[in-house]
Amino acid sequence: MSRVATRHPWVVTRSVWYALFLREAIARTMTDRMGWFWMVAEPIIFTLIMVAIRSFIHADSLVIGAPFLPWMVVGLMGFFLVREGMTRGMGAIGANQALFAYRQVVPIDPVIVRVGLEGLLRSFIFLLFIAGGLLLKVDAIAPDDALIALSWWLSLWVLGLALGLIVSVLATLVVEVAIVLRMVMMPLLILSGVIFPIQVAPHWAQQYLLLNPVVHGLEHLREGFFVSYWAVVGVSAVYFWLVTLALMAIGLILHLRYKHRLIAH
Template identity: 65%
Template sequence: MNNSHSAPKGARTPWQVTRSVWYAMFMREAISRTMSDRMGWFWMIFEPFALVALMVGIRSFISGDNLIANAPFIPWMIVGMMGFFLVREGMLRGMGAIEGNSALFAYRQVHPVDPVVVRNFLEGTLRTFVFLIFIAGGLLLGLELFPDNAVRAISAWLALWGLGIGLGLVVSVASTLVPEVGKIIRITSLPLLILSGVLFPLNQLPHRMLEYLMLNPIPHGLETLRLGFFENYKATHGTSMTYFWLVTLSLNALGLLMHLRFVDRLKAK
């Protein structure tokens, strides 16, 4: 039966157009991220390595191994840092995505949400590769960095990736419309590293303070990621992936709604 409403022969579907746009932007971002900046790879590996070295250097003063139940201190910290950097970079890279690709908005197929999603996907891919390098290097050095529960570890890693995307979507709009927001977020990234339980276990803090700190979804994802690596690890009290996913999905939904609502203003920036 002839369907008068069918698409013209050879015409591409909206999904095919979007996929082509994402692929072209991904290749553009990947070349720019890995080739134009010769120090890019160095800093991705050196930053967590330097923090680990610093904490190992002062471990004798804080008795690090005695602070964490059923998990070696150095692998515990490496896993936490890698998970945190995945979220942080997803958020920070999203902030400059719209302004960095504003010239592409002259093409009607390209929308402000596209560079944010593509940058987050690229950043997550690179961070996953760097994490695998650390795991391989740690195993060669005799560190306990092989996950006891690979399914849980991978699920938590992907969940943290999703949180980074949600944060990136929200802050990309907020920082583009109000530039001061971007400055505030960059300033808070270091305190967030400390308050997310990356460098020391949050269980050591008073219960009243812990209740407020656990409103931050990042510790929930990090503790679950650590549980995937250290099966007998005692996670921070109140860790809940249900809460984590409620926040993550809400941020992703809010970010997409903000992009729809302010699409014209974002393109005009």
């Protein structure tokens, strides 16, 4: 009697992720000719706008222990990492609907792969900014403590993945969720302390702004880049990870609970 060879589930999952990664990488970098341009141009445009605004409001004095422009660029890149984790994960299920005909592929697979690919692309873009700053020698963006900076960069990626898992389910089942999320992205950028430091807000407002885990992640990321930076009082790594792990658990539960509805959607 012949025995049917079976592969370990992890081997199957790894093969699925590899195939999806190649598919997503080609679609992300080759299909849209302007894709690479906008990934680089977006933070540059934001920075140029803030350079113009800085001359009127003297924003340098608002940040203690770090030059304003590198401080802002680090915040922008960290925020974009979280934001793209949400938005790319949001459309991952619908874009790969046909692949669910293969029982090896489940809805969570394209979400993880898309967010992972986006993390790699954003890391590459960030490295370009750091290299460009070092070459130009103008307010160079180089981490004072590379280990802390790297750990919090990865931490923000995990937060983006957790949010991506949640919104991928909600946006697939309820179309209006995607519209609402895109509308709140700009207010969230401002309220996360990306452009202006949280310290300028009244104390009572800071208590509410600190409920946002992105604020905690960005402040710790900046501490890795600027050793003398004074982070806003109240930021906590423990709070960041408690919220992130809770969001991750919610995302995994939603994918488990609505797996069959997502496949048949």
